[in-house]
Amino acid sequence: MKPSTTWIEISELDANNRAAQPLTFCHRARRSRCTIAAFLATALVVFLAAPAFAQEDADFAKANQEFAQRHFKEAISDYETLIRNGQWSANVFYDLGNAYFRARDFGRAILNYERALALERHHPEATANLQIARDEAGALELRPSWPERYLQIASVSQYSIAAAVAFWVAAFCLAALVLTRRRSTAMFSLFIVMLLVLAGSIFATWQLERGSKGDALAIVTGKNVQARLATADTANAVLALPPGSEIKVLSTRGDWIYAALPNNLRGWIPAKHAEQVRL
Missing domain, CATH: 2.30.30.40 (SH3 Domains)
Structure with missing residues (x-):
């Protein structure tokens, strides 16, 4: 009887494997269909967005062509249309500033150079042209406070990132100090340092946002x-x-x-x- 029992056990196992195979195949087929659907959806989004991107590039090229042909009023209109449509970039504001400068509208030239620098702090052409426009117009500048002068070594976004990193490291250190029995002096020192970095970053962000180059x-x-x-x-x-x-x-x-x-x-x-x- 032993061989018969063994044959039955093996047969039942084979039957179970054969029953499981269609299910595995169904899972694979469903996963494959989901992948194809995601690919088609992505392709559809790219296909629908491509004409909009192409149109924006064409409008930007048209504005640059108007500027090159010294049609500064038309170039200003084209650049401002791009901005109204949400195409914000440091280069668009910089080019708009140049168009206003050529049109001898120094106030709006300076405004758009400042907007370019607000988006891209290290934009050498905008920085240079801003100073030239200020000299031409005799524009007056606000004097930054002494904390602001020292805090300008970094931008608001950089201070915000430092604050976020310091917060999570401090949270990790606090959890480690609470959950472990042996209190590490190095861990406690790191926790204090991260709290100081967090406080300093928050203060720097607040000071710059309310300073001479802030939101106001x-x-x-x-x-x-x-x-x-x-x-x-x-x-x-x-x-x-x-x-x-x-x-x-x-x-x-x-x-x-x-x-x-x-x-x-x-x-x-x-x-x-x-x-x-x-x-």
Whole structure:
């Protein structure tokens, strides 16, 4: 009887394997169909997006051609259309600044050079042309505070990354100190250092965001603009602001902006004569 029992056990095993094979095949087929569907969906998205990217490239090339042909007003219109459509890049703002510079609109040239530098801090051409435009217009600049001068070695995004890294390392160190019986002096020291880095990064981010180059930075785009003591054209003047001058928006009241001005002054200017750098 022993051989018969062995044959039955082997037969049952073979039957089970044969029953499992179609199921495995179904899983593989389903996985294959999912992969094909994902590929087709990706291809469809790329196919539908390709004309939009091609159109943007064509519009950018058209704007550059208008600029090369010295049709600066047309080039300005084309670049601004790209920006309204969401095509923000340091080079687009830089080219728009160049078009305004050629059109002798130094206020808006400086505004767009500043926007290019807000997107790409190390843009040598924008930095150089910004200084040339300031010299041409006689634009006034805000004086950064002493902490801001030292903290400008890094950008807000870099300080934000440092804060995030310090937070998670500090969290790991705290968990290790709580869960382990033996307290490591090195782990505790690292925890303290990460807390200091976190606090310093948060302070640096806050200081830069509220500083002379922060969110409230605006550029005077109008001509013959006078900052005044009150929200009236007849109020006493505080400071004459050439085109391209920097101001820091503190508050708004109707059609007027109350701003911090160069030379540590404050005053009201018409809102239509200034635009904030950050969009």
